[in-house]
Amino acid sequence: MTSTFSSLNTALSALKYNSAALEVASGNIANVNTTGYARRLITAETVGPSTQPAMWSRSVGTGDGVAVGSIARDVDPLLDAQARRQHGSQSYLDVQQTSLQRVETGFNEPGPSGVAAAIADFRTSWHDLANNPGSDAARSEVLGKAATLASAIQTQASNIDAESNDQRTRAVNDVSEVNSIATELASTNKAIAAATQNGTDVSTLLDTRDQLGMRLSELTGATSTVRPDGGFDVSVNGVALVSGATAGTLQISSGITSTGASDGNPLSFAITDSNGTTTIPAGMTGEIGGVTNLLTNVLPAYSQGLDAVAQQLADEINTQHEAGYDAAGNPGAAFFSYDPAHPAASLAVAITSTSGLAASSVPGGGLDAANATAMAGSTTVESSYQQLINGFGTQVDSINRTATNQQVLTTQVDSSRSQLSGVSTDEEMTAMLASQRAYQAASRVMTTVDSMLDTLINHTGLVG
Numbered sequence: 001m002t003s004t005f006s007s008l009n010t011a012l013s014a015l016k017y018n019s020a021a022l023e024v025a026s027g028n029i030a031n032v033n034t035t036g037y038a039r040r041l042i043t044a045e046t047v048g049p050s051t052q053p054a055m056w057s058r059s060v061g062t063g064d065g066v067a068v069g070s071i072a073r074d075v076d077p078l079l080d081a082q083a084r085r086q087h088g089s090q091s092y093l094d095v096q097q098t099s100l101q102r103v104e105t106g107f108n109e110p111g112p113s114g115v116a117a118a119i120a121d122f123r124t125s126w127h128d129l130a131n132n133p134g135s136d137a138a139r140s141e142v143l144g145k146a147a148t149l150a151s152a153i154q155t156q157a158s159n160i161d162a163e164s165n166d167q168r169t170r171a172v173n174d175v176s177e178v179n180s181i182a183t184e185l186a187s188t189n190k191a192i193a194a195a196t197q198n199g200t201d202v203s204t205l206l207d208t209r210d211q212l213g214m215r216l217s218e219l220t221g222a223t224s225t226v227r228p229d230g231g232f233d234v235s236v237n238g239v240a241l242v243s244g245a246t247a248g249t250l251q252i253s254s255g256i257t258s259t260g261a262s263d264g265n266p267l268s269f270a271i272t273d274s275n276g277t278t279t280i281p282a283g284m285t286g287e288i289g290g291v292t293n294l295l296t297n298v299l300p301a302y303s304q305g306l307d308a309v310a311q312q313l314a315d316e317i318n319t320q321h322e323a324g325y326d327a328a329g330n331p332g333a334a335f336f337s338y339d340p341a342h343p344a345a346s347l348a349v350a351i352t353s354t355s356g357l358a359a360s361s362v363p364g365g366g367l368d369a370a371n372a373t374a375m376a377g378s379t380t381v382e383s384s385y386q387q388l389i390n391g392f393g394t395q396v397d398s399i400n401r402t403a404t405n406q407q408v409l410t411t412q413v414d415s416s417r418s419q420l421s422g423v424s425t426d427e428e429m430t431a432m433l434a435s436q437r438a439y440q441a442a443s444r445v446m447t448t449v450d451s452m453l454d455t456l457i458n459h460t461g462l463v464g
Contacts (some may be wrong), residue, residue: 221285332358
């Protein structure tokens with residue numbers, strides 16, 4: 001038969017449970033702005049009567065109150081995995097979008113200081129010289145506009161080279177960050193396993209685990225798999241990076257030298273662990289994947305296109321200039337010079353004096369300016385350059401649209417995670433009030449039972 005005093009224990013269990021619920025709600029509110037914090041949920045369990053068989057009696061109790069079942073993080077593992085995947089794709093696109101927008105801004109096309117405007121000014125200067133072949137000022141203008149054109153092309157080439165250097169530096173830094181995070185995650189995995197065996201709350205460790213896993217996904221597009229002991233196993237494009245308490249080392253296999261310069265090869269990566277070194281297959285996402293695509297495909301393609309434009313310009317101008325005669329009646333020399341290995345970066349004006357301009361089409365032609373007229377319309381480089389710029393602009397527009405569309409997916413997943421795992425002060429205040437009232441009610445039960453016991457003990461069965 002249930003003891004008279006059991007009601008006190010029932011009330012006590014309610015006091016303990018609601019006190020714990022108040023602490024959980026208070027902790028949630030305290031961490032409302034903590035990055036990576038997942039809202040804690042407390043669950044209650046009814047304390048039932050004894051389930052042990054008895055030989056001479058049976059329990060007639062209806063239960064002994066309430067107990068804390070668990071205090072767990074309010075998370076959805078599937079939603080977390082989706083978030084890591086979407087963030088990896090977002091980082092892959094964002095890196096490229098930011099880089100290409102920066103390069104496009106440096107082109108200044110259409111604009112007064114772009115290459116297209118410089119080509120037009122160069123043509124105009126030859127027209128002016130054709131109209132006044134004896135003018136030294138007109139000849140100086142040709143050389144000045146030519147130097148401006150060469151400088152505009154060099155500037156674009158320099159911008160591309162500088163962006164490539166920056167991206168190589170970023171790749172080196174990202175690899176270093178990946179290795180640091182992988183080591184930290186391995187240590188966290190070890191702590192989670194130990195705490196789980198000891199029966200210690202691992203919620204804070206799991207928050208840290210999720211943050212580290214998310215950052216690895218942002219950097220490499222890594223895939224995280226939950227271990228039976230609660231840790232993460234992480235692989236990059238199918239190659240293991242973190243296995244329990246052991247972390248491999250990500251390294252650059254080719255594409256970047258130890259000094260951060262290009263070695264002329266495509267960028268590739270490998271992971272070294274106790275089993276040896278494994279090359280990561282192509283197709284990595286995340287920031288490093290975006291940098292890889294920039295350094296292997298996008299930036300080299302534009303640099304090569306600009307080199308082709310610079311070489312076409314120089315060759316066509318040189319051919320026509322060499323067909324004429326300078327002020328002294330000598331055959332025209334090469335107008336532009338360049339290094340065939342990198343024409344855009346090395347393009348320069350080879351003519352050093354105004355008298356060296358071959359404006360005439362005949363030896364000793366005096367005021368003949370037929371070759372100057374031909375020089376004004378001798379090249380078709382404008383269409384080649386316009387095609388190069390249009391192609392790059394299309395590429396930028398494409399990456400912008402893709403990144404924008406991806407941002408919609410990423411925001412949607414983040415919003416779903418925030419609704420589930422984020423802390424709402426309104427909800428927590430409501431939970432605190434409910435727990436407070438339940439605590440007060442349990443206190444009232446205890447005082448009521450105490451009053452009843454006082455009556456039974458002190459005011460009944462009195463002998464006069």
